[in-house]
Amino acid sequence: MSVSNQMMKGLLDGAILGLIAKGETYGYEILEKLKAHQFPEISDGSIYPVLLRLNKKGYITATVRQSDNGGPKRKYYAITTSGEHELKVFKDKWSYLNVGMNNLFEEGKNAQ
Template sequence: MSISHQMMKGLLDGAILGLISQGETYGYEILDKLKAQQFPEISDGSIYPVLLRLSKKGYVSSLTKKSDNGGPKRKYYSITDLGLAELEQFKVKWQYLNQGMNNLMRSVDIDDSAQ
């Protein structure tokens, strides 16, 4: 099922901030964690623009380090105080929106609406 680009953009910001708030991480690890949670339509190319946007807004900071396994250097991301505040706002907005959508969907009978 395809999810609208604009809808995914807003959700990815919150999801990635949430993951980074759990501890320092890098792009490919974020991608793996999102896929493990069955987050829809995630590609390698969709993560890095979000990380750049979050960084420009001051929500995350980054540090390039050597890889643990001797591979190429990686950019590790950490959440800032501003990012934590944004994540809290996202969580409040998400709960509000999610509750409203769940209430609405419970009241909609799919079989009746098709007639």
């Protein structure tokens, strides 16, 4: 199933902030976690612009350092206090929207 780009953009910001809030991580690991959680239509090229945007807004910080397994250097991301606040706002909005959508669909189901 295809999801519109605008819908994905809004959800991806919140999803990535949520993953980073669970602990410092890097781009490829974020991509793998999103796929593991069955997040739709994720490509390598789609998460890096989001990470850059979140970094510019001050919601996350980026630190380049050697990977844990001795491979090439990686950019590790951590959430900031501002990012934690933004994630809470996102979760509140998501819950509010989710309740409304569920009520709408349940109402339609009961009418049939």
